[in-house]
Each structure stands twice: as structure tokens, then as C-alpha cells.
Amino acid sequence: MISGRTRLQGKVRVNGSKNASLPILAASILSPGQSVIKDVPRLQDITTMGDVLSSLGARVFRDGPDITVDTTNIYSVEVEEALMRRMRASNLVLGPLVGRFREAKISQPGGCNIGSRPMNLHLKGLRALGVEINEEFGYISARAGRLTGAEIQLDFPSVGATENIMMAAVYAGGVTVIRNAAREPEVVDLQNFLNCLGARITGAGTDIIRIEGVRELHPAVHQVIPDRIEAGTYMIAAAITGGDLTIVNVIPEHLRALMAKLAEAGAEIETGDDYVRVRGPQRLQAVDVKTMPYPGFPTDLQPQMMALLTLAEGTGIITETIFENRFKHVSELRRMGAEIKVEGQTAIIKGKKKLSGAPVEASDLRAGAALVLAGMAAENGTIVEGVEHIDRGYERIEQKYNALGARITRIRS
Ligand code: EPZ
Secondary structure (H helix, E strand, C coil): CECCCCCCEEEEECCECHHHHHHHHHHHHHCCCEEEEECCCCCHHHHHHHHHHHHHCCEEEEECCEEEEECCCCCCCEECHHHHHHCHHHHHHHHHHHHHHCEEEEECCCCECCECCCCHHHHHHHHHCCCEEEEECCEEEEECCCCECCEEECCCCCHHHHHHHHHHHCCCECEEEEECCCCCHHHHHHHHHHHHCCCEEECECECEEEEECCCCCCCCEEECCECHHHHHHHHHHHHHCCCEEEEECCCHHHHHHHHHHHHHCCCEEEECCCEEEEECCCCCECCCEEECCCCCECHHHHHHHHHHHCCCECEEEEECCCCCCCCCHHHHHHHCCCEEEEECCEEEEECCCCCCCCEEECCCHHHHHHHHHHHHHCCCCEEEECHHHHHCCCCCHHHHHHCCCCCECCCCC
């Protein structure tokens, strides 16, 4: 339950990145022994990845913000369906399992709230490395003799496919080259972790990644990068509430696309080595946004940006090019008085002076984050249902916003 008319003010620290932690935890499978991953956020999706690793025989312990994974005694290469259903990103164990054991079985991930999200690019890449893949009865089974390095051209720079192929190729004979690779900072962090384990990978952050196979890896200690999407959500929160937030533990370079749009919308932005300060204007101006693979505007900030545009002066256009069905927040924002028209993958948002609070439902993680932002900026109270989606990506969201001046109460039914 969110009281409206909030002006956020103060300093907030961003956690380690969820989407960097997930592949890095999965990658710990590759090196037998005890690796320590530092600054891993306390989120439901991280718990699920821990459960996936435990179900394979790894030992997983949390000590404050750090997670230790001991993968010495992995005895299973099969992820049960219930765990795949709980989180799609469970599919990130496919690459490392095939890499280390040359065998894996996961259930086929279904569609989800933001689109159909197939795995064809992951599988095409693994096949190129010499892995035999069978898709039967809702399962994907992978088996290989020795993996052999290959040249892989991705049809689309998929983050998950790039990560799975990198992890599978670490022990492959010879050299693997991934072209049109995803350039996201989380891919760079995975490269850095794999190289700490003893892998030989270069090029992450560009669209060509080169992996030279090695025979042996050893465990390592690694600190994950800050969560650029959590940081970006706070930046939009400052702008939409006309507030003044200093967001620390940030790599400003990761947020350039958002900064450009917020500045265009009238926000004042200041950056330092590890912080961003955002001050919202009296009235925001409408801007156009098109989601793109990194370094373009991230799809994971599209719903939050839409919430902002509902209150801007003028008409803004959002084009979603990454996911086919990521506009579920539109109908909920409309319940709060927003004027939004959707045509295919484009949303046309006519800014209003006010939103009015309403009961709304979060369909997925970022849609939920957007509704909380709209609720804080609206005229009266808003009730957001489906908070479990928000908990998948934001740690203690109500406590963090309340410390900045929001009035949000979690109601248990
Ligand atoms: C990652 O998902 C993130 N998840 C997502 O975070 C994020 O939205 C997405 O990248 C895009 O930036 C994690 O890192 C755990 P993709 P991923 O493969 O890897 C299509 C969040 O809110 N595609 O780059 O699954 C796919 O359907 C989220 O934290 C294929 O067609 O994204 C989609 O349209 C949700 N075939 C597009 O590519 C494939 O084999 C981008 O997907 C793979 C992908």
C-alpha cells in the first residue's frame, strides 16, 4: 500500500547485480571446489539458483552478502522441472554442466509474462561446439564427447545464449569465437569471473568474444558488479517524484542511455566515480525511447520509463524491440488515469498532470517496479498486488524507498 505525493530525497546504496550473480553462480559448477561470490543480493531468484545448485549436489552457504558454493561433489546433471518453472534463468546451468560433465538435462522453459522466450540460440551455439541436443517430452538433453571450439554467429545478441555458450566453451578444445555476442555488463562480469577461475576469454563488452579452451580451472573469489537496473529504477524514482537522490555503488558508464533520456526529460544529473545524483524537475518533458541491446536503452527499465512518461508534458513514444509482450503494465497504469495507446510494439503516452492511486497488479518484476513508482507519484493511495514479482529483483523495496521519504506498507493477507 503506497501513499502518493512522495518526493524522494537522500542517499541509497545499490546492491550487487541479480543478472550478473545468476550466471556467475551457475559458472561455479565449472571449477570443482569452493568459490566465493561477494555482494550477491538477497532475492528470490538468487535463492532459486542456490536451490538449483544444491539439487545437483553442490553445497551453497550464505554469509551476509556473500555466497560460497562448493561444487566438488556434484552428482546430478539434471534440473528438475519445478525449479525450471520457478525461474527461467535456471537454464544458465546448461552451459556449465555440459562444459564440465559433457552431459545435462533441463526441462524446456515455457513462455513467460513478457514473451515466448525460446532457447534456440543457446542450443544452436552448443550444437556448434559438438554437443548433441535432444528435445523430447518437454526436456532438453545435451550430451557430448569432447567439446570442440567453433565459430558461432548469433542471429541476435541474446544475453543468456552468449553466457551459456561462453561457459560451455571454457573446456572445449581449441578456440571458440562468438560473433554478434551480447555486450551487456553482466557478460563482462561473467568473463571476469571465468578468467579468475583460470579461463582464457577476451572480448566481452564488444560483439566478438574469443574463448581459448583450457584443461583445468580452480575456484576463486569474485565480487559482482552493482545492479544497473536497480540503480536505474532509483534514478527514475528521483525524476518522477521531483526528488533528489544520490545513488551510490553505481558504475555510471552502465547507465549512459538512461542518463541521456532523463536529461532530455529535464532531470539534472551529476555523476562521480561510483555515484549518480538525479534531481527531478518541476515538470518532466516527454521523450521517445526505443529499447535495444546494450549499450542501447535497457528493456528492463522500459516499464519504469513508461510510468515516468505518464506524468510528462507532451506525448512520448516507447518502442519495445527486445520482448514481444512487455506492455502488461499499460492496462494497470491506465487504471491510475494514464493515457496510453498501444499499437503493436509501440506505446504512445500522452502525459497527464496527475495520476490517481488505484488497486493495480504487478504482472512481472519490472512492471511491478513501474507501478510502485507511479504509486509514489500519484495523488492518493495505490495498492499493488503481486509483490512477489517485485521481490524477485528488488531487495526490501519498501524499506529502501521509505528511508528516502516514501510511505509504503507491505500488507500480508
Ligand atoms: C536477460 O534475459 C535478463 N535475465 C533479462 O532480465 C533481460 O530482460 C534480458 O536479458 C534482456 O536484456 C538475466 O540476465 C537472468 P535474451 P535473457 O536471451 O538472457 C530472444 C529482468 O527483469 N531469444 O537476451 O533471457 C528472447 O525471446 C529480466 O531482470 C530468442 O529468440 O534475454 C528475447 O526476445 C527479465 N532465442 C530476446 O531474444 C534465444 O535462444 C532477448 O533475450 C534466446 C533469446
